[in-house]
Amino acid sequence: MRGEKDFSTRDLPYRIRRAEEADAEKLVKVRLQIDGETENMDREHGEDYIDSLGFKELIKADEEAKHNLFLVAEVGSDIVGFSRCAGSHLQRMAHQIEFGVGVRRDFWGHGIGKNLLRESISWAEANKIVKMTLRVLETNSAAIQLYQKLGFEIEGVLKMDKLLSDGEFYDTILMARFNFA
Template sequence: MIIINQEYQFKGLTYTIRSAVKADAKSLSEVRLQVDGETEHMDRVPGEAFIDEAGFEEIIGRDMSHPRNICLVAEADGRIIGYSRCEGHDLQRFKHKVEFGVGVLQQYWGFGVGKHLLQASIAWADTNGITKMILSGVLETNEKAIQLYQSLGFEVEGILKKDRILSDGKYYSTYMMARYTD
């Protein structure tokens, strides 16, 4: 699906949230790889489950035509600085929900990019009859993200204990979070 471009100005940064297009595929591959290396809040270490340019072209093409999928990018100065994606289901019993994920380059943290990507995704979901958005595996130590998600109506549905091993060799729990509308 496609959304109308939305421009934001925050702390001196001007950026646009828009639907991803196939021409973004190479940049999305590079940004995703960089984001994976900048924080342990993501599911992957750099290079794991790598998606190349062709893979992102396929994902974007599928998302543009699927009524319960959307891929958004945040762009500043002609450069992609973040992304989000909602992926829905074709099974009748699950058509009401999507899984959501987001990533923002570390140098752009604190500029509202993740929040605006999430708000655009929520608006899209609400407009398209999606009544449940799921965040799988929010790391327990990612307090800023948890606070953001809760401020936008997400709640903890469950805890996966000792769900991840981080670089310090310790196990960490993750939260399953969701936002519901009726």
């Protein structure tokens, strides 16, 4: 993705663009918020904390890496979501990337996650990425349906992969989208 792209869904205008080092402090806050709003993420609130300097380093590294993409979604001057595609520098794995996304709960239902994914798919296709993978909790049926609608298929299941607050174990679904064009 080059530059930025404007969207409007259900009377909410927002913009998707590449992350910049200046976004670091806002990303610290939005990541903490998202992790505390849902159990669909891998982390509990505050776990695997990344500070402002850590985000700056990550964004800089992603800008320099051929197969990485870090996007943010903005409403006004607020970052309300982000996504990241992470690839490998290893030749045997350079054809694939892993996608991850997070959107603040108060902005769910506006297509922000879907459009972050669509922009990432377009970028992957333009960069001749053959395989795009993601992981999704088995209980997140809305996300699974969206991923399938956008061409992802189930590749496998990690049984008893997550222990949630109810004390129960849940499976993680492994999904992939293949770009052979």
